Amino acid sequence: MTQTFxxxxxxxxxxxxxxxxxTFERNVAAPPAVLWEAWTAPAARAIWAxxxxxVTVEMLESDTRxxxxxxxxxxxxxxxxxxxxxxxxxxxxxxxSVNYEVISCEGATLSAALVTAQIEDADGHSRLVVTVQLSxxxxxMAAGYREGFGAGLDNLAAVAERTMILQRVIxxxxxxxxxxxxxxxxxxxxWGRTDFHAARRGSICARAASxxxx
Numbered sequence: 001m002t003q004t005f006x007x008x009x010x011x012x013x014x015x016x017x018x019x020x021x022x023t024f025e026r027n028v029a030a031p032p033a034v035l036w037e038a039w040t041a042p043a044a045r046a047i048w049a050x051x052x053x054x055v056t057v058e059m060l061e062s063d064t065r066x067x068x069x070x071x072x073x074x075x076x077x078x079x080x081x082x083x084x085x086x087x088x089x090x091x092x093x094x095x096x097s098v099n100y101e102v103i104s105c106e107g108a109t110l111s112a113a114l115v116t117a118q119i120e121d122a123d124g125h126s127r128l129v130v131t132v133q134l135s136x137x138x139x140x141m142a143a144g145y146r147e148g149f150g151a152g153l154d155n156l157a158a159v160a161e162r163t164m165i166l167q168r169v170i171x172x173x174x175x176x177x178x179x180x181x182x183x184x185x186x187x188x189x190x191w192g193r194t195d196f197h198a199a200r201r202g203s204i205c206a207r208a209a210s211x212x213x214x
Contacts, residue, residue: 018136022145026128026153030160032094032119035126038160039117040064040097048159050074051151066091080105086115095119103141111141126160128153 028035038044042062049057054076061071066088074082083104090098101113114133119126130153134145170177180186 018140020134020136020142022132022134022142022149024128024130024132024149024153026130026157027122028126028128028157028160030126030157030163031124032121032126034163034165035119035128035156035160036094037165038156038163039119039128040091042070044159044163045070048155049152050155051148064088064091082110108138110138111136111145113145128157 030038038048042059042064045062046057046059049072056075058073058075059070060073061069063069068088070084070086070088072084072086074084085102085104087100088097089100090096096119097115097117099115101115103110103112112135116131116133118129118131120129121127130149132145132149134141136142180190
């Protein structure tokens with residue numbers, strides 16, 4: 001993974017304005033479809049969202065669809081919890097997402113931002129560009145966003161680069177597929193190669209016949 005941090009379009013410190021635009025770029029050794037899943041899937045976001053080991057991110061609500069929202073708490077020992085509300089506005093799989101993000105603490109809104117993520121194919125890998133249009137309301141949040149987004153996107157790239165997506169179309173109701181996936185008794189019947197199952201069953205039978213335990 002390589003990274004680039006582009007210069008701000010506007011800096012709050014230059015003109016006293018609370019508005020700033022931040023751009024983050026990453027080249028990720030994973031296909032766009034995989035990076036997209038890591039960027040949007042709630043389970044993956046819970047893994048990479050924390051910018052450092054001292055920060056615990058607790059997901060309270062997650063609904064990845066246009067109109068859906070995600071609410072999380074950032075917790076640091078000895079400090080007040082920070083609430084992050086994210087609402088999905090645009091979701092174009094493996095290409096683009098747009099969301100709003102509101103940061104608050106104990107009911108006071110600290111900042112609001114519009115976040116646009118663009119993913120492009122780069123010879124089987126991905127180029128990710130994230131643009132954050134940030135409005136600081138209670139305090140200057142730009143430095144925190146630079147640090148937090150920078151570390152978070154590094155984590156995202158690491159998660160995407162070790163993620164594999166397997167997809168199948170199964171002619172069965174969703175409830176039956178889910179039951180087979182979660183049932184400890186049916187799992188050994190489908191997991192792995194067919195010849196592996198046959199060899200395993202033969203080994204078990206042979207052990208049982210000789211009085212040996214498995």
